[in-house]
Amino acid sequence: MFGIDVRQKAWSAGLIVLFFVAWELFCLMTGMSDLVLPRPSQVFVTLVQRFPVLWPHIVQTLATTMLGFVLGVALGVALGAIIGVSKTAYDTCYPLLIGFSSIPKVAVVPIFVLWFGSGTVPAVLTALSICFFPIVVNIATGLATTEPELEDVLKALGASKLDILWNVGLPRTMPFFFASLKVAISYAFVGAVLSETVASNRGIGNVMMTASSNFNVPLVFAGLFVLAGLGVALYVVFSLIEGQVTGWATRKNDVIAT
Amino acid sequence: MRMQPNAQFDGQPVPEGSATTAIELSEASVTFGRGDRAVPALSKTTLKIADGEFVALVGPSGCGKSTILRLVSGLVQPTSGVVIVGGREVAARAMRVGMAFQNPTMLPWMTIERNIMLPLKIVEPFRSKFRKLRKTEFRDKANALLEQVGLKGFGNRYPWQLSGGMLQRANLCRALIHEPRMLLLDEPFGALDQFTREELWAILQNLWMTHKPTVLLVTHDLREAGFLASRICVMSARPGRILDDSRVDFARPRTVAMTFEPDFVALNQKLRAFIEDARSAAQQGAD
Numbered sequence: 452m453f454g455i456d457v458r459q460k461a462w463s464a465g466l467i468v469l470f471f472v473a474w475e476l477f478c479l480m481t482g483m484s485d486l487v488l489p490r491p492s493q494v495f496v497t498l499v500q501r502f503p504v505l506w507p508h509i510v511q512t513l514a515t516t517m518l519g520f521v522l523g524v525a526l527g528v529a530l531g532a533i534i535g536v537s538k539t540a541y542d543t544c545y546p547l548l549i550g551f552s553s554i555p556k557v558a559v560v561p562i563f564v565l566w567f568g569s570g571t572v573p574a575v576l577t578a579l580s581i582c583f584f585p586i587v588v589n590i591a592t593g594l595a596t597t598e599p600e601l602e603d604v605l606k607a608l609g610a611s612k613l614d615i616l617w618n619v620g621l622p623r624t625m626p627f628f629f630a631s632l633k634v635a636i637s638y639a640f641v642g643a644v645l646s647e648t649v650a651s652n653r654g655i656g657n658v659m660m661t662a663s664s665n666f667n668v669p670l671v672f673a674g675l676f677v678l679a680g681l682g683v684a685l686y687v688v689f690s691l692i693e694g695q696v697t698g699w700a701t702r703k704n705d706v707i708a709t
Numbered sequence: 710m711r712m713q714p715n716a717q718f719d720g721q722p723v724p725e726g727s728a729t730t731a732i733e734l735s736e737a738s739v740t741f742g743r744g745d746r747a748v749p750a751l752s753k754t755t756l757k758i759a760d761g762e763f764v765a766l767v768g769p770s771g772c773g774k775s776t777i778l779r780l781v782s783g784l785v786q787p788t789s790g791v792v793i794v795g796g797r798e799v800a801a802r803a804m805r806v807g808m809a810f811q812n813p814t815m816l817p818w819m820t821i822e823r824n825i826m827l828p829l830k831i832v833e834p835f836r837s838k839f840r841k842l843r844k845t846e847f848r849d850k851a852n853a854l855l856e857q858v859g860l861k862g863f864g865n866r867y868p869w870q871l872s873g874g875m876l877q878r879a880n881l882c883r884a885l886i887h888e889p890r891m892l893l894l895d896e897p898f899g900a901l902d903q904f905t906r907e908e909l910w911a912i913l914q915n916l917w918m919t920h921k922p923t924v925l926l927v928t929h930d931l932r933e934a935g936f937l938a939s940r941i942c943v944m945s946a947r948p949g950r951i952l953d954d955s956r957v958d959f960a961r962p963r964t965v966a967m968t969f970e971p972d973f974v975a976l977n978q979k980l981r982a983f984i985e986d987a988r989s990a991a992q993q994g995a996d
Contacts, residue, residue, distance in 0.1 A: 601814035603808060604808045604810070604883075605828075606783075606784055607783065607807075608805050610831045618831075623818075697818075
């Protein structure tokens, strides 16, 4: 198993290297102007040179993302718990939730700007509103799939709904929850950058917007690289946490024969 | 194979021929749904079970056997009639009975001993002491029970590391950990192979002989009923009624070999005839 794992990783890394090498060669061979598509090497140089300028914007974007994410998770867990526990609440709230979730979030940014002015607040709110839906759905699903027999065993012992939620429902939901966190953190990130691009004077989104209006294309791409790097980093962090907390859910497959 | 009585349960009342009634159903009926879609599950059933009895409920499938269990545990309220358990009418709050189903439903993120201790987290007087005693007294208690069902040393394994038969034994332990006066079993061995099942009969018999809870066992298996029960109630097809109620007086501990002796086979055949009748009556009713 170990050997296959390492080989798989080598292939993945190889593909990434190959991608950049192909890009570099393509630009060199076609003599592509860096106003259209800069070479990756140019982008890296720009990234390193401008890093001191980019840093506060990175911090801003990260902070906005995390704040929106944390609020989104809190709201998502609360709403998901209510919907998951009560069938009535589920049936009542679901149409409205679907309605909200199907609104393209870029369309609500102007409204947030109208209410709170441009800057950090609309970015946080956009991040929140875009990331909370997957959490609601996953928490609700996790809670709704509790085995009825176990629920009966506990009810026969006089367990309250809260007892069952705390001892069975929530732990059972953890794999669903962490799977949704990975998705949600990426969404929150997208939301924050989106809002910065439209209405902010700080953050990576804003840097890219400004750079593109100055035709500083390598800087635009440098911003893109930063975003990709941050996105991957956040995903990895939550995958690691997931593995730590809910290892039981993946191990469960190694069932020993009867 | 016989187990020594467990010291922890010595304080439990052991009914030596006592006539204390543990469960009493009088004219209890249950109907699910309302109006046109109402399904009668149980009709005017009267049943009296003494403290410490081991009663098996047998009958054609869908006859309301499980409904009786759910009535006794307080999970379902009678549509009409009265259900008295442990001297009180069963209200919405159930009264700490131990239950086990065919599906062992062990929580996959907990070790077996922590799974077994779950009822202690819920039921008083253990609940308030759980934090303090979960690593000492309660854990020992769980492991003592595991030892009685032949799972010594498996306490710190995870459910996915155990076979189906082992999980079902752990399930019995979980149903007994809070020292319930009543044990309700709904086809607990239905999903197991014949040999494992027979092995678990002996284990359940030992548990019953040691702890003496009142047991109500729902089963499809007539041999299982004859092996385990001190009394067998045969139920009619839906809506269920009790057709026959007979004592089983074979000496204990019973062995699998006994189930092939003429007396036992005769009992089996008698029960079988009742169920056949009930089934054909139901079919005629349907035509």
